[in-house]
Each structure stands twice: as C-alpha cells, then as structure tokens.
Amino acid sequence: MREITYAEAIKEAMCEEMRKDERIILLGEDVGVYGGAFGVSRGMFEEFGGRRVRDTPISELAITGCAVGAAMTGLLPIVEIMFSDFITLAMEQLINQGAKNRFQFGGQGCVPMVLRAPGGSGTGAAEQHSQSLEAWVSNAPGLKVVIPSTPYDAKGLLKSAIYDPNPVVFLEQKLLYRTKGPVPEPSEDYLIPLGKADVKREGKDASLITYGRMVPRCLKAAEVLAGQGIDVEVLDIRTLVPLDREAVIQSAKKTGRVAVVYEACQTGGFGAEIVGVIASSEAFFYLDAPIKRLGGLDVPIPYNPHLEAQVVPSEEEIIACVKSLL
Amino acid sequence: MKLSQDKYGELYLKMVQTRTFEETAARLFVEGKVHGTAHFCIGEEATGVGVCAALEKEDMIAQTHRGHNQAIGKGMDIKRMMAEFLGKETGYCKGKGGCMHIADFSVGSLGANGVVAGGIPVAAGAALSQQYFGRNNITVSFFGDGATNEGAFHETLNLASVWKLPVLFVCTNNLYGMSTHINKSMNIADISLRASSYGIKGLSVDGNDVLAVYEETLAAREEVLKHGPLFMVLNTYRWMGHSKSDSQVYRTKEEVAAWKEKCPIKRYREFLLKEKIFTPEQLEGYDRQAAADIQEAVDFANASPELSIERIFDDVYAQGDIREQKPKNGFVL
Numbered sequence A: 001m002r003e004i005t006y007a008e009a010i011k012e013a014m015c016e017e018m019r020k021d022e023r024i025i026l027l028g029e030d031v032g033v034y035g036g037a038f039g040v041s042r043g044m045f046e047e048f049g050g051r052r053v054r055d056t057p058i059s060e061l062a063i064t065g066c067a068v069g070a071a072m073t074g075l076l077p078i079v080e081i082m083f084s085d086f087i088t089l090a091m092e093q094l095i096n097q098g099a100k101n102r103f104q105f106g107g108q109g110c111v112p113m114v115l116r117a118p119g120g121s122g123t124g125a126a127e128q129h130s131q132s133l134e135a136w137v138s139n140a141p142g143l144k145v146v147i148p149s150t151p152y153d154a155k156g157l158l159k160s161a162i163y164d165p166n167p168v169v170f171l172e173q174k175l176l177y178r179t180k181g182p183v184p185e186p187s188e189d190y191l192i193p194l195g196k197a198d199v200k201r202e203g204k205d206a207s208l209i210t211y212g213r214m215v216p217r218c219l220k221a222a223e224v225l226a227g228q229g230i231d232v233e234v235l236d237i238r239t240l241v242p243l244d245r246e247a248v249i250q251s252a253k254k255t256g257r258v259a260v261v262y263e264a265c266q267t268g269g270f271g272a273e274i275v276g277v278i279a280s281s282e283a284f285f286y287l288d289a290p291i292k293r294l295g296g297l298d299v300p301i302p303y304n305p306h307l308e309a310q311v312v313p314s315e316e317e318i319i320a321c322v323k324s325l326l
Numbered sequence B: 001m002k003l004s005q006d007k008y009g010e011l012y013l014k015m016v017q018t019r020t021f022e023e024t025a026a027r028l029f030v031e032g033k034v035h036g037t038a039h040f041c042i043g044e045e046a047t048g049v050g051v052c053a054a055l056e057k058e059d060m061i062a063q064t065h066r067g068h069n070q071a072i073g074k075g076m077d078i079k080r081m082m083a084e085f086l087g088k089e090t091g092y093c094k095g096k097g098g099c100m101h102i103a104d105f106s107v108g109s110l111g112a113n114g115v116v117a118g119g120i121p122v123a124a125g126a127a128l129s130q131q132y133f134g135r136n137n138i139t140v141s142f143f144g145d146g147a148t149n150e151g152a153f154h155e156t157l158n159l160a161s162v163w164k165l166p167v168l169f170v171c172t173n174n175l176y177g178m179s180t181h182i183n184k185s186m187n188i189a190d191i192s193l194r195a196s197s198y199g200i201k202g203l204s205v206d207g208n209d210v211l212a213v214y215e216e217t218l219a220a221r222e223e224v225l226k227h228g229p230l231f232m233v234l235n236t237y238r239w240m241g242h243s244k245s246d247s248q249v250y251r252t253k254e255e256v257a258a259w260k261e262k263c264p265i266k267r268y269r270e271f272l273l274k275e276k277i278f279t280p281e282q283l284e285g286y287d288r289q290a291a292a293d294i295q296e297a298v299d300f301a302n303a304s305p306e307l308s309i310e311r312i313f314d315d316v317y318a319q320g321d322i323r324e325q326k327p328k329n330g331f332v333l
Helices: A006-020 A044-048 A060-072 A084-089 A091-099 A134-138 A151-163 A214-227 A245-255 A270-279 A282-286 A305-310 A315-325 B005-030 B045-053 B068-074 B078-085 B119-132 B145-149 B151-162 B191-198 B210-227 B253-260 B264-274 B280-303
Strands: A003-005 A024-028 A053-055 A076-080 A114-119 A144-146 A168-173 A180-182 A198-201 A206-210 A232-236 A239-241 A258-265 A292-296 B060-062 B139-144 B167-173 B201-206 B230-235
Touching: A003 A006, A003 A151, A006 A024, A006 A044, A006 A151, A006 A168, A006 A180, A024 A060, A044 A053, A060 A076, A060 A084, A060 A091, A060 B119, A060 B151, A076 A151, A084 A091, A084 A114, A091 B119, A114 A151, A134 A144, A134 A168, A134 A239, A134 A270, A144 A151, A151 A168, A151 A180, A198 A214, A206 A214, A206 A245, A206 A315, A214 A232, A214 A258, A214 A315, A232 A245, A245 A258, A245 A270, A245 A282, A258 A270, A258 A315, A270 A282, A270 A292, A292 A315, B005 B045, B005 B068, B005 B078, B005 B210, B005 B264, B005 B280, B045 B068, B045 B139, B045 B167, B045 B210, B045 B230, B045 B264, B060 B119, B068 B078, B078 B280, B119 B139, B119 B151, B119 B167, B139 B145, B145 B151, B145 B167, B145 B191, B151 B167, B151 B191, B167 B191, B167 B210, B191 B201, B191 B230, B201 B210, B210 B230, B210 B264, B264 B280
Parallel strands: A024 A053, A024 A076, A076 A114, A114 A168, A144 A168, A206 A232, A206 A258, A258 A292, B060 B139, B139 B167, B167 B230, B201 B230
Antiparallel strands: A003 A180, A144 A239, A198 A232
C-alpha cells in the first residue's frame, strides 16, 4: 500500500468529499493560498476557489459561530483553528451555541460541523501553542471528540466526522503531521466510524490504553518490552466522545494490568475517565494490579527543549510504568 | 408610506399579543406557577414586531433572551411559546430550553439566546448559507445595547462586512445592560456609530415608532440583499426589571414613568384612530383577540404534559448521517 503523511491524509479526506458534496466548505485563518499554518490545506484554494476555501479574519469566536449558523442552515463547514490552544477564544460559540443547539431547541435541527485543530507539545512553541485540551471539549454533551494517531485513521475518521450530524472536534497532532503511514489509494474509499477504538498491537501481559501522539510512543515502548519478553497490548481509543467503553473493558479484562497514557496534564485529564470506566466495570475483578495513570505533569508546557520533553510521558517512563504493573 | 389594513392590523395585534403574553407570564410568576426566569420586553414591542413584519417568511432571525416580540413578530405559535415558558413537552424546546431558548425553525427562527451577543455569529453563519446557496433572503441578528460591548459583535460585524453577508444587525437599545446605563458602559451616545469601524452603514431609529421601524427595515432589507450588512439601532426602553429578581434600584420612578408616556402601543393606537384607519371598536376587537389567544395558550400549556426523564437523552446527539439529508426551510433537520 502507498504511504502518505498524516497531513496529506487529512487533506485527501477533505478534498475527496468536497468534490462529491457542494455543501462542504473550509474556513479558517490562512487556509487559502497560504495553505494553512501547517500546510494541511495546501492546494485546496487552487482547486476549490475562495468561495469554498475561505480565509477569515483572526476572529476565532466569529469563525466558529459562523460555522454553527451555517451548519444549521445547510452547509457542512469544516473550521480550522490554527492551534487548538485558540479554542479558548471560540469556546462560547462551540459549547453554548454549537454543542447544546439540538438539545436546547428540542431536537429541531442539528449542527453538522467539524472543528479541526492541532494540539500537543514538542515543537518549542511554549505555553500558549502546545496544549492538549481534549478533556475540556469531552465534558460538553453534544460534541463528539476525535484524536487520530495514524494517516489511515485520520482520513477515515475525518470523512465520518464531516457527515456526522453533530459538531465534531477533530484534534490533530502537530508532531504527527509529517509522519507517514499506509493509506489506500483514493479510488478505494473507506470510512472509520466514530466511537470505535482500535487495537494497534495485540498483547496478553499488560494494556497500554492511549490516543493521539502517545500511540506511536506506546508502540515503541511495547516493541522494547517485547524484546524483554513482555507482551503488551496497545489500544488506541481514537474517539474520546463517544468512547468505546466495551473495547476498554475488554482489553483490561484480557490482560488484567492497565496503564493509561496521555500527554495532557494528568489531573482532570481524559485518562481519568478511562480509568473510571475500568474501575467501575466488571473489568475491576480481573485486575492483577492497580490501574496506572501516566499523564503529563500538571504544569504549562515550557519552552526549553529539555524541559519540554520531560513534562510529558517519555518512552522510558512508559516502559517503567508497564514494568511496575507486573 | 400607506400600508394595507391587514398590515396595520398585524402590527397592532402582534404588539398587543406580546404585551398580554408578558403581563400574563409575569402574573404566573407572582402566582408561583413558574420555575425559572424570563426577561420581559414590555415597552419594546415595536422593535421586534416592526422588524419582523418587514421580513419574508424564508428570512431568518436570531432572537435575544428578551425576544417575545421578535418571536411573535416572526409568526411563532403562542401556544407553544407559553408551553415552553411553563416547561411543558408541547413547548418549542420540549421544556428543555425555556423562554431564553425559544426557537421555531419552521418560521425561520434560529433561536433565542441566553448569552449576550451569542446569536450574532450564528446569524452571520445563516447568512453565509443564504449567500452560498443563492437564496434571496436575509438573516436578522437581534441583540441589545450590552451586546455591542462583546467581542462577538465586533468580530462578526467585521467578518460579515468582509464577506458582504446578507445580514441585518439590529440593536435594541433599551439603555440598560441589566443595571448599568449605557453612559457607564460606552463612551458614545449613538451606538450606530460603531458600524463605521467595519465599513457598514449605521442607522439610528426611534424604536417606539412601529411604523418607522417597519419602514426602515423594509428599506434596509433591500440594501442588505444588494450590498451586504447593515447596522440598525432601535432606541427604546425596558419598562420592567432585567429579570424577575430585579428591584430596579439603579433608576428613578420618574424616569420609568416618563418612558411609559412614550408607550409604543399607545402611540400606535392613537395614530390609527387619528388617521381613522381603525375605529375604537375594531381596536378593541384586536385587544379581545389578543387576550383570548393568550388565555388559550395558558390553557394549552396547563393541560400539556411534562417530558419524562426517560427521554432526556433524545436530543443530545442527532443520529444517522447527513450525507443524504437535504435542508428543509433552509434548515438541516
């Protein structure tokens, strides 16, 4: 199978569906001729023109709210927020106007929009451009939340997100944009349903349950551990909302030893929710060790590269964490 | 401008319906029959009614939390409004939204809003759809004077201007953001000046003159369709407190009394009689109709069931796939 990057996969998903469905538009800061801050939409302006690929003023609140209103009335907008940190500027429209829309109006309509935003640390972009804010948007009923870890998943999940009748927050990972992976040719269309986790590596001794950028890191750790005779399963939950509880519970029951790994600040992070699902299910009776939670330190992301690297879970820490379970 | 008898009558009836609806709602509060809150637009009836009378059915509006005049103006069903106010399943939001979230997609209402300025970007988005699909319609974004101090107002006026969206921004200036007079919250007396920052024309209109509001909106609608957004400030006054818990310590009884003299309904009624458009008997007929409509709405609401908790998850998420769905009334259903 051919290999393309995570960024290319996202662009392919948008382009292929925009060719099929006139209702889909892309709007955001510098998504036009510039091609987006991370180059994801490069070439789209040339193909679809300014009517469908719309550069906006630097107004995250208005862009997001405009997408809500457009989605209510017939368009399928994809909003690119340049850094996921800037959803802080868009939260009122995303949560109060978007997420609650259908519920508060008694089910009259829906808001089929996607808000794409890259998150995560590791680029030296410091405190205001490096956060992992998935827990914030996972606590707002009405939103769906997706974090893909591979080009294949990114493409298939984004296509599902575009046609989902609900607002979907699609959190991309900056450090994965340039990573390559196998993706079928455009002629072989596929979708990945929201709400389905994926076992990225089968194992029997322990489970690493994770998402986003920590998936490749957990896979590397599992590789190292395999060399030491420890057979680790890596479960990529892919969609935080809706969460594939069954897959989480099954993996925990299967191995009896679980570490939940995520980059965001540990306290109140989404990993706590995964731990909660396991602890309050029948999987609890299968556990042979307390569930470990390995999140980022409870600090903002610092600029200095040595410091930055040490505030989120490292491969070594993941390995040590698994060993502590055995 | 000479209007048809029907139009003159519609403006009068809808203003009286709005006032009667709210006076009745206020009484239900006093009687302890309502849980929650409401924000009354008594004294401001001419704004929402006058604007909506100038719109086409397929035009859209985004209302405010103080928007019973806007809702009735756009043709919403008073029975379902009252049922929502009383939290009943037959209400517009099945009792889940209350007065602050009344919406009726079938008449082009994008919904009332509990957040000051919250509906402004949403209205611009609806206008983007209208422009994109070549619908010959506009969206009216209603908001109050307080909203013009929110970022959403400034960001959206700018965006709408850049994209020439068919949106009419309507500010109901009732002089107070809750308790704070506009002379303490902005350093300009004429709010319409704010439009100039965005290359948009600003208008300032007597919001207690329903005919002026109607005529200005008719003209504005044409201009918005041709050239893009316009900003219209309707100057009026809120007779009641901000919400039911407001004891109004921030203004004098004399000030309120002076504005009550400028009552938009009384003024319009005097005009209709003076110009011999209607007889006193005909106007009393409208008054009786409004009273009967509201009583019918209260009876309907009282007789309606409440939503069962078993159905609480029904509308959190929409089901299915949007691929094959086509908009109805301009809305995705």
